[in-house]
Amino acid sequence: MRLLRIVPDDTTFDFMRFRRISFPISALLSIVALVAFLTLGLNFGIDFKGGTLLEVRYPASSLNMGDVRSKLEALDLGEVQIQAIGNDGEVLIRIAQQPGGEQAQQAVVGRVRAALGEGVEYRRIEVVGPRVSQELLSYGIVGLMLAVLCILIYLWFRFEWQFALGASIANFHDIVLTIGFMAIFRIDFDLTSVAALLTILGYSLNDTIVIYDRIREMLRRYKKMPTDELLNQSINSTLSRSVITHVTVTLALLALVLFGGRAIHSFSVTMMFGVVLVGTYTSIFIASPLLIYLGVSTRAIAEKQEKEAKAAKSKAERVTP
Amino acid sequence: MLYFSKWKALAILAVSAIICLMIVPSLLSTSAYDSLPHVLQRKIVLGLDLQGGSYIVLQVEAADLRKARLEQLRDDARRVLRDAKIGYSGLNIQGDAVQVRLRDPQDGDAALTQLRTLVAPIGGPMSTSGQMDSTVSLSGDAITLAPTDAGIQARTIQAVAQSIEIIRKRIDQLGTTEPSIQRQGSDRIQVQVPGLQDPSRLKALLGQTAKLTFRLVDTSMSAQQALQGRPPVGTEVLNSQDNPPVPYLVEQRVLVAGEDLTDAQPSFDQQTREPVVTFRFNTNGARRFAEATQANVGKPFAIVLDNKVISAPVIREPILGGSGQISGSFTVQQANDLAILLRAGALPVPLQVVEERTVGPGLGADSIRAGLIASLVGAAAVALFMIATYGLFGVVAVVAVAINVGMIFGVLAMLGATLTLPGIAGVVLTVGIAVDSNVLIYERIREEARAGRSAISAIDAGFSRALATILDSNITTFIAAAVLFYIGSGPVRGFAITFGIGIITTVFTAFTLTRLMVAVWVRWRRPQHVPI
Numbered sequence: 001m002r003l004l005r006i007v008p009d010d011t012t013f014d015f016m017r018f019r020r021i022s023f024p025i026s027a028l029l030s031i032v033a034l035v036a037f038l039t040l041g042l043n044f045g046i047d048f049k050g051g052t053l054l055e056v057r058y059p060a061s062s063l064n065m066g067d068v069r070s071k072l073e074a075l076d077l078g079e080v081q082i083q084a085i086g087n088d089g090e091v092l093i094r095i096a097q098q099p100g101g102e103q104a105q106q107a108v109v110g111r112v113r114a115a116l117g118e119g120v121e122y123r124r125i126e127v128v129g130p131r132v133s134q135e136l137l138s139y140g141i142v143g144l145m146l147a148v149l150c151i152l153i154y155l156w157f158r159f160e161w162q163f164a165l166g167a168s169i170a171n172f173h174d175i176v177l178t179i180g181f182m183a184i185f186r187i188d189f190d191l192t193s194v195a196a197l198l199t200i201l202g203y204s205l206n207d208t209i210v211i212y213d214r215i216r217e218m219l220r221r222y223k224k225m226p227t228d229e230l231l232n233q234s235i236n237s238t239l240s241r242s243v244i245t246h247v248t249v250t251l252a253l254l255a256l257v258l259f260g261g262r263a264i265h266s267f268s269v270t271m272m273f274g275v276v277l278v279g280t281y282t283s284i285f286i287a288s289p290l291l292i293y294l295g296v297s298t299r300a301i302a303e304k305q306e307k308e309a310k311a312a313k314s315k316a317e318r319v320t321p
Numbered sequence: 322m323l324y325f326s327k328w329k330a331l332a333i334l335a336v337s338a339i340i341c342l343m344i345v346p347s348l349l350s351t352s353a354y355d356s357l358p359h360v361l362q363r364k365i366v367l368g369l370d371l372q373g374g375s376y377i378v379l380q381v382e383a384a385d386l387r388k389a390r391l392e393q394l395r396d397d398a399r400r401v402l403r404d405a406k407i408g409y410s411g412l413n414i415q416g417d418a419v420q421v422r423l424r425d426p427q428d429g430d431a432a433l434t435q436l437r438t439l440v441a442p443i444g445g446p447m448s449t450s451g452q453m454d455s456t457v458s459l460s461g462d463a464i465t466l467a468p469t470d471a472g473i474q475a476r477t478i479q480a481v482a483q484s485i486e487i488i489r490k491r492i493d494q495l496g497t498t499e500p501s502i503q504r505q506g507s508d509r510i511q512v513q514v515p516g517l518q519d520p521s522r523l524k525a526l527l528g529q530t531a532k533l534t535f536r537l538v539d540t541s542m543s544a545q546q547a548l549q550g551r552p553p554v555g556t557e558v559l560n561s562q563d564n565p566p567v568p569y570l571v572e573q574r575v576l577v578a579g580e581d582l583t584d585a586q587p588s589f590d591q592q593t594r595e596p597v598v599t600f601r602f603n604t605n606g607a608r609r610f611a612e613a614t615q616a617n618v619g620k621p622f623a624i625v626l627d628n629k630v631i632s633a634p635v636i637r638e639p640i641l642g643g644s645g646q647i648s649g650s651f652t653v654q655q656a657n658d659l660a661i662l663l664r665a666g667a668l669p670v671p672l673q674v675v676e677e678r679t680v681g682p683g684l685g686a687d688s689i690r691a692g693l694i695a696s697l698v699g700a701a702a703v704a705l706f707m708i709a710t711y712g713l714f715g716v717v718a719v720v721a722v723a724i725n726v727g728m729i730f731g732v733l734a735m736l737g738a739t740l741t742l743p744g745i746a747g748v749v750l751t752v753g754i755a756v757d758s759n760v761l762i763y764e765r766i767r768e769e770a771r772a773g774r775s776a777i778s779a780i781d782a783g784f785s786r787a788l789a790t791i792l793d794s795n796i797t798t799f800i801a802a803a804v805l806f807y808i809g810s811g812p813v814r815g816f817a818i819t820f821g822i823g824i825i826t827t828v829f830t831a832f833t834l835t836r837l838m839v840a841v842w843v844r845w846r847r848p849q850h851v852p853i
Contacts, residue, residue: 003709004706009767010771055684102380106524110521122679123680123681124679124681126677126678126679128676129674131675132675140808142808143805143808146804146807146808147801150803150804151800154797155797158793191810191812192813194813195805195809195813195817198802199801199805199816199820201801202798202802203754205797205798205801206757206794206795206797207794209790209794210761213793213794214790240767241761244710244764245754245756245757248703248706248707248753249750249753249754249757251699251703251753252699252702252752254702255698255702255749256749256750258698259691259698260745260746261687261688261692261695263370263742264742267743268746271750
């Protein structure tokens with residue numbers, strides 16, 4: 001049986017030269033993402049904004065959007081979004097947080113129920129009060145920062161500081177781009193989005209570390225090789241793995257996007273963007289070339305090892321009388 | 322790397338098989354599950370988003386508690402001073418304290434001694450903390466009584482504990498299976514009730530304080546007059562629960578309260594066939610109710626629930642038997658729920674609903690189906706791709722991943738963890754990432770073979786080099802999952818659990834099963850070249 005081979009053996013792409021294109025592109029995209037985030041803002045879901053979300057289903061073909069809209073508008077609940085989803089008579093209703101504290105939020109569901117009348121199936125009801133939404137938001141932000149910090153510390157222990165810093169910059173880049181993507185495409189930003197961001201973070205790092213591991217190995221083995229050639233070789237020799245893993249993760253995510261249901265749709269789409277489009281690109285074109293600027297070089301490593309060897313030797317001399 | 326002793330191989334297989342088998346109890350019917358020995362009674366719990374149900378967070382308001390405490394302090398101070406015959410000119414609540422102005426500054430010390438009896442150590446007289454629940458201080462002719470923050474906090478904690486008991490009693494009456502009621506933080510209660518058709522009923526049962534009182538109606542003036550002018554001392558105007566509400570002028574003095582009820586049941590009125598709630602008092606309540614009705618025949622009395630008048634019947638004859646009925650044009654369900662509330666007792670403080678998430682059973686079933694289809698499609702696609710890319714080694718990877726997924730569910734069952742829809746997504750994602758460990762190993766083997774090693778030596782080196790990388794890369798992903806578990810709740814935590822477990826099982830299968838399978842193959846075929 002002939003096996004599928006996506007990446008040929010012994011590729012010799014010059015990834016390091018590509019950094020002259022990839023760095024400006026990334027800088028530009030990051031700025032676009034930041035601008036989108038600052039001007040459009042994130043489309044906060046009720047987890048972080050508070051308010052009420054109802055998913056209702058009307059029996060076969062009895063859904064009249066105009067009717068639903070006028071009934072709800074008559075309630076005078078402030079900002080109300082009504083959106084038909086699918087073709088099964090399902091409607092998603094989002095109602096902004098009501099003035100008047102926790103109790104006011106609770107009254108909303110009762111009033112909507114009364115207005116829509118009998119014969120409607122309530123598939124989902126979520127009410128988040130002002131206090132809880134505030135807390136969830138701060139938990140989310142703290143969590144993200146905590147994760148970045150923990151990972152940074154781990155990398156610092158496990159690798160040289162340059163690698164830890166390079167991975168963190170790459171990481172930050174991933175999160176910025178993903179947040180920009182969510183701002184531009186108005187994807188609901190809620191607790192599941194924080195989960196998606198953290199997973200993207202974890203996955204992208206996973207990918208970066210595989211390449212870094214190889215770079216570190218090569219640095220130890222080829223002390224005379226020019227740094228950019230060494231980085232290129234490291235990326236090229238792990239390229240086949242990067243691409244194959246990329247395909248398997250894409251396949252798994254594609255299944256989630258297509259069949260995973262609406263409840264996790266924004267999660268799946270965000271992951272698709274973050275992992276498939278950004279994550280792998282970052283590892284190859286950002287995280288690895290960054291090492292050059294951070295002062296990783298074959299010579300530096302060689303000097304360090306020499307010094308260590310000398311220190312060990314002199315120590316040994318001192319110990320033996 | 323490729324040598325396994327018989328025992329080691331057996332141990333690996335046994336551990337994997339046992340963990341996978343832990344999922345069996347979750348698949349059994351309820352009766353079969355219950356007949357299992359206790360050690361094996363561990364199963365995966367479906368999250369509310371999959372089986373449908375309500376998640377409600379209630380909060381005790383510290384501000385309400387402080388207000389109630391201040392009112393109590395004021396009333397107690399009035400009683401104590403009156404009993405000691407100490408004259409005062411003003412007694413009221415100012416900000417976070419109660420202030421008393423004495424008529425005669427000479428009484429200062431006497432008043433102070435009396436009022437100090439109101440202060441109690443936190444945690445009861447046996448407590449060793451030495452902290453008091455309030456402070457008393459004298460300056461000039463004014464005495465200030467202020468509850469301490471620690472005192473309020475202790476009361477909050479106590480109120481939460483009492484509320485949990487009462488909520489449990491109320492929910493148990495609904496007859497749902499496995500409700501979970503837990504404290505969350507210091508002032509919140511988290512209630513999870515699976516499989517409920519109508520959450521509004523649950524919320525109505527939780528949101529009511531259910532403080533029931535029987536009081537006399539003041540007939541010296543009409544409620545309208547009282548509203549326009551000034552209600553007589555010791556009375557207040559309360560509305561009925563009708564629409565539009567009817568006001569009643571009711572005495573503040575309570576004849577009998579809900580605490581004195583021993584039973585309450587829904588029933589039907591003999592004559593009108595209307596749903597009513599019948600109740601019975603305990604001895605103390607029955608005596609007081611008998612005395613009060615004897616003295617007030619012909620006058621109306623009000624049955625008040627949470628400051629709303631349910632009904633105000635006229636006392637036709639003394640009620641001596643200690644039982645009675647409440648009618649208030651209820652529906653059958655309202656009568657039923659009121660009986661539940663009265664039986665369970667009143668909450669010590671009003672609770673606020675601060676968060677509610679309900680998933681109907683229809684959506685839950687749809688989510689299970691969607692999760693299942695996504696998992697199967699995702700797994701099949703990944704499996705096909707792996708076999709197309711690596712042939713026999715691809716089959717090894719697929720077997721390893723299948724056992725990996727089995728082990729994820731096995732560990733979930735062992736922990737009694739909750740499976741949510743994002744949790745299923747975590748499994749699907751693990752499938753995508755788990756094969757990465759195989760990809761890393763295989764690609765490394767190919768590289769080593771290209772570098773001129775013999776097949777067996779390349780396989781050996783491939784494993785030993787790739788495993789270090791696998792460990793490194795998975796630890797970072799695990800950190801992200803751990804943080805997610807720590808900050809998340811509900812469905813998000815479900816994702817963190819499966820994702821985190823998936824990382825551990827992935828490392829385990831890469832280090833043991835994949836290696837074992839390849840080792841067996843190498844020993845059997847003695848390959849001359851690497852088949853990938």
